Amino acid sequence: MEINLLINALNQGNEQIRELEAQLDQPNSSEACKSLASQVQEALATAISMAKLLNQPAKTSESPLLASESTRSENSEKVFKKRKKMxxxxxxxxxxxxxxxxxxxxxxxxxxxxxxxxxxxxxxxxxxxxxxxxxxxxxxxxxxxxxxxxxxxxxxxxxxxxxxxHSLRIPAPPSVVHNTSPETERLMIVSGDLQPSFSLTSPSICGPSNDISAPNLCGSGSEMAEMLSGASWTMSESPIENWDFKVDFDTLWSSTTIESTMVEFGTELPFDFS
DNA sequence: CAGATTTGACCCTT
DNA sequence: AAGGGTCAAATCTG
CATH class of the missing domain: 2.20.25.80 (WRKY domain)
Structure with missing residues (x-):
């Protein structure tokens, strides 16, 4: 399984869209086309970030989120502190x-x-x-x-x-589940309303199940997460240079509801983007 | 000892 | 003015 190929492909798709935007930047291009390219680019960026998130390493030790007892000095001098714009x-x-x-x-x-x-x-x-x-x-x-x-x-x-x-190389793929277990690391991907969906067309990606299989990758962020968590889907042929990204407006604008997919991991995560 | 964390104070945005 | 984001000295940790 080469998830990193997908990442690379999505990044290349992003580059193609930038080129498209550059072409659309000509005086006679319509604003709608520009907006379209921008939306697709954002959707791709979301897909990439979700895939990267799925690759995050799992560790057994918890982050020290709770404050520890500190004996900070009470008489430190007050100094003028600037703050950047929000x-x-x-x-x-x-x-x-x-x-x-x-x-x-x-x-x-x-x-x-x-x-x-x-x-x-x-x-x-x-x-x-x-x-x-x-x-x-x-x-x-x-x-x-x-x-x-x-x-x-x-x-x-x-x-x-x-x-x-950086990422870790991890052997076993995950399973998609819809309940929780305290013994395992769990990751919940939520497609928010900022960049809710992705839609792209590629002949080079094959999937394990009918509902999320290529050649057309089209759906919400949660479907992206589910697809990426599939156990057996693979990349083939990789004619990346021939990718033809297009926008599916219906998908883009009908996928605005927040959806979630629980992806259960073992003590190790399965992805490698290195 | 260097880097990370804690935490009260400061200050910007609403 | 309140709430929240950032600063930075003090403290902790490996």
């Missing part, structure tokens, strides 16, 4: 384990923690560890869900420019 969140996911919330293949450094009004649990703030060295501006917020304390809601802000994503 940034906008661009992706949201939910995971069912604290380790999955923190270990997504990137190196994060916690820089704050706040009690949020109306929430039972605090919100933790992380930024890329390479912010100072490589100028990576990616940040994320992790907060335990009020409704389901086993869920962790993660909001991402900014893209990684550090290029330091």
């Amino acid at each position: 940034t906008r969140l661009n992706k949201q996911v939910r995971v069912c384990s604290p380790s999955s919330a923190v270990n997504d293949g990137y190196s994060w450094r916690k820089y704050g923690q706040k009690v949020i009004l109306g929430s039972k649990f605090h919100r933790a703030y992380y930024r890329c560890s390479h912010r100072d060295t490589l100028g990576c501006q990616a940040t994320k917020q992790v907060q335990r869900s009020d409704n389901n304390s086993s869920l962790y809601e993660i909001s991402f802000c900014g893209d990684h420019t550090c290029g330091t994503h």
Whole structure:
């Protein structure tokens, strides 16, 4: 199984759409076409991020989300502190384990923690560890869900420019389930309303089951997650250069409901994007 | 000892 | 003015 091929293919598709946008940037191009290309690009970006999330390494140790007792000095001098402009969140996911919330293949450094009004649990703030060295501006917020304390809601802000994503090579594929088990790491992919769906056409991807099989990949983010978690689907031939990305408007705009798929993992995750 | 985390304070946005 | 995001000194950890 070569999930990384899918990632590469999606990235290439993204590049093709950028080229399309460049062509559409001519004076006579309609705004609708430009908007269309932009939407497809965002949908692809969502698919890529979901696939990467599925590849996140699982670890047994929990992140120290709870505050420890600290004896910070009470008489530190007050200094003038600037604050950058508020940034906008661009992706949201939910995971069912604290380790999955923190270990997504990137190196994060916690820089704050706040009690949020109306929430039972605090919100933790992380930024890329390479912010100072490589100028990576990616940040994320992790907060335990009020409704389901086993869920962790993660909001991402900014893209990684550090290029330091790493992954683990793991042998066994996962199984898709719809219930939970405390003995296993669990990952819940939720397609939010920001970038809810993807739609693309490729003759090079084959799937294991009829409902999600290629040649047409078309559906919501949850279907993407389910497809990626399939045990036996493979890439074949890889005529990536011949990919013809097109937008299925009906799919794009009818998939706005929030759907979720539970993907249950063992102690090790099955994907390798290296 | 270097890097990561904690946590109260600061300040921006609404 | 309140709430939330960020800063940075103190503290922890390997």
